Amino acid sequence: MTAILETKDLSITFGGHTAVDSVSISVPPNHFKSIIGPNGAGKTTFFNLLSGQLIPTEGQVFFKGNEITRLSPTKRTRAGIGRSFQITNVFPNLTVMENVRLAVQSHEGVRYQMLKHFRSYNQFEKQAEEWLKLVLLDDRKDALARNLAHGEKRKLEIAMLLALNTEVLLLDEPTAGMSLEEVPAILDVIRKIKQRGDRTIVLIEHKMDMIMDLSDTIMVLFNGALLADGTPEEIMKNETVQSAYLGGLHSEHAAKA
């Protein structure tokens, strides 16, 4: 099966520091992959290379077999790779529904232009409502975005990302800054998206229980390099990962391992 997302020897250097070091991965369609690693391991930088915020010093990124290494973030989103913060163009003074409807419109706009005399914006609203139901936010559809709690804003972001209909979803710590009570709801949302089975998800998270529960595979970054890549069971059993990361030992020990 052709990978939907692939990197080949992807590296980026800032000054003398290699933040991502020759990382090669292959993600099949509709797969759920998590990225873990200690602080400063290169997770966000790797994400930036996937979404186009950064251009690598060396190596390549492929989407459905086509090279996209130098494509802008906007073009990548149009091609089918959506990243949660990219669409954090949440309009604070519009309602939750209006925000999601705009995301639906931006995806459907071109296709619908020809049909605009026949289709009203009610149809965009209907679709928006579906996404809001999926992220468990339909009861807040008339609230102004600026009045949402932090966890609700993250759900709105995910609804807007879903409305863009990208095949790949890059989720960067969706539970960051959430209160403990808010976490189960977002977990539920991500589980529901996974269960639909029509999206490829790449997730950065620090919450190990969430990662173990959701992931098909987990990749471990350490000092910018790919330390391991495998099923949750394989990662938990991996001795190098144990000593470098899960065991909480210092990086010198890991480097020697």
Ligand SMILES: Nc1ncnc2c1ncn2[C@@H]1O[C@H](COP(=O)(O)OP(=O)(O)OP(=O)(O)O)[C@@H](O)[C@H]1O
């Ligand atoms: N624009 C930049 N200029 C210089 N150094 C950078 C830049 N971006 C990242 N780095 C460095 O690259 C390394 C990897 O950082 P990155 O933020 O990707 O790690 P991370 O795994 O996401 O960490 P965290 O879990 O803390 O978010 C760090 O040493 C960081 O200081």
